[in-house]
Amino acid sequence: MSSFPAKPTAIIGAGPAGLMAAETLAQGGAQVTVYDAMPSAGRKFLMAGRGGLNLTHSEPLPEFLARYREAMPHLEAAVEAFPPAALRDWSAALGQPTFVGSSGRVFPEAFKASPLLRAWLRRLDAAGVRFAFRHRWIGWDEAGALLFATSDGPRVVNAGASVLALGGASWPRLGSDGAWTVTLAAKGIAIAPMRPANSGFVVAWSDVFRDRFEGQPLKGVALTIGSHTVRGEAIVTRTGIEGGAIYALSAELREAVLANGEATLGVALRPDLAKQDLASRLSAPKGKQSLSNFLRKAAQLSPVGIGLLQEVAAASGRPLASLTPADLADLINAVPIRITGVAPIARAISSAGGISFDELDAQFMLRKLPGTFAAGEMLDWEAPTGGYLLQASFATGAAAGKGALRWLAQLAS
Template structure:
């Protein structure tokens, strides 16, 4: 592309910001990436701690639909930098990928750190500069970007700016949502940042909490309204979280916002029908305790039996007094009343952000010519499974291309 002497500021050294910087540097722009943290990609590294899920291998139409209401606004960006392109990009950095049994895509190293190190080396070789411990405060009276640095305030005149400051989950890693005040003061419409892919609070009994905190519920099926899915969940001190919970967290969050609570149903043995369960539970238990009988007859884990007991106590009933048919029904439909949403600081991601109505093509903010936004700052959410990172990479690339086009004009 045509060489340019324009000085571009990218604020935020996460996946969206780094991808914008890469596209800009390839386009010949002089780029400086600013970040309040001491190093780049801290949340990216956290995302890869249990195995970096870069993207997903499902068909494009199904993939884009995962972005729900925001799908029409994100489709062009994801189409321009689709999952296959992201995989090729990773391989070019020396980190080939593979598709797991669930369709999720991972680097073979299964970690974020080797990929990030290779990426930063390539950015450095392309001339991208980094300014860490630079916290963005907005603009001064002359339109310059202002930063709080260890040495005091700094004002920067940039020809264009890409904002990629993330949402508000895991704020200790850098994304604290403080940018919302800066942009709101500029008249930008921002949907309130809310937890996404998050846990929920449950009023467990003291006995259940003390005994089963941190225990997984494996091989379960969850249902809420029309939604039903398989997966795992984990009992926490305050409630429940885990992959299966995250998959319906948006629906649960909105129901709680309207009604103050939501009832989730848990099938503890979803592969065994009610008739077969009732038959097993009709057997004599002999001298076994009722808990041991349930564990053996229905093949339930101790935490699953504990969950059944919680439901019975809440309903003022006794498990041992139930008929085999009623007990079988409860095993595959345990009601769990969710009373609130876990704090956004513990959420995997956040919903809300800059309204798409505020943006022109390539994610430039209409009221702030030359200022683009990307990543979780935008008003979208997606489930785990590679969709979060894919949209962050894709919108970062789109914002970078948008800056280059805007500079040409």
């Protein structure tokens, strides 16, 4: 029998952070109910695993932690307490062993999110965790009880402790709409503005380029903004550009656009070829070949890469055919793309901004709201794709769950 107060613990949000907090609390002997506005648990989690569930990353922990940038000092203890190795063991214990992909990313062997989520929900059910779906949290009443809007009208819940795990503001149709920011701000909680993270960006392509190359990948490129360079892949979209390498630079691109109204992204189409070698290849006789065929053969450029060169050359008023081999070599490895905007947050993979870490104590409890804890993407941090997003969500959920257990123990003593 638990020695905790009779009031149950309320977890608000049935994503990875909330479910991990629920599991931690249930294992510690607390009565737990998970509330969520959606009809079922883990909707964004399932979406994240649609193309292969990237749970975490296998790189050494110091390098792993550095991916959280400015938020690293605030997340370090939680991730060290529940590191990637622990997450892999946890997944294996649910019957979902993991493997390390060629990029170092970690995936369940089933590769999907649904088997893992189903096994997790079964374990939570066996541990006595209850679920209340279609319960949208709308704040507190005058006595401090939790208020929920339901199809049957308002519901009041008295909880011994609460863990907020409501997510960020990306993919609102899956439940993370950021509406909680207004509720917490009214309580004096400092919240950094919600911004798109791991998002696409707006480029004013010509109709010709857009119609021909929409959906085409730029493979093996190096992308640069300022002092930051990333190797990888980018994809041309109808409204701009996105993809793994873009996501890795999204913070720098976003801040540049917000500060200056635009940003210049440099694209190296052949980053492994030195300028001299590239210029030498481009100095060969073209003969009767079209310029596109010549570039394809001499520089091994893809059609979309050649199209990008032509797009930029047309915008600058200097046709490619007018460039010397040296100038063309320079352009190939420094194609300037003018970024004019950030794709909407509703389509971003994740979001930046959220509850300031200054509002939290070391147990992830809100200092101004004793007994209320927060975890996951609603906190003010961001990270690139590659497993870092889910890892921090799981880790902060576990940390908030442990903090809530300590709080309940204090109430019982």
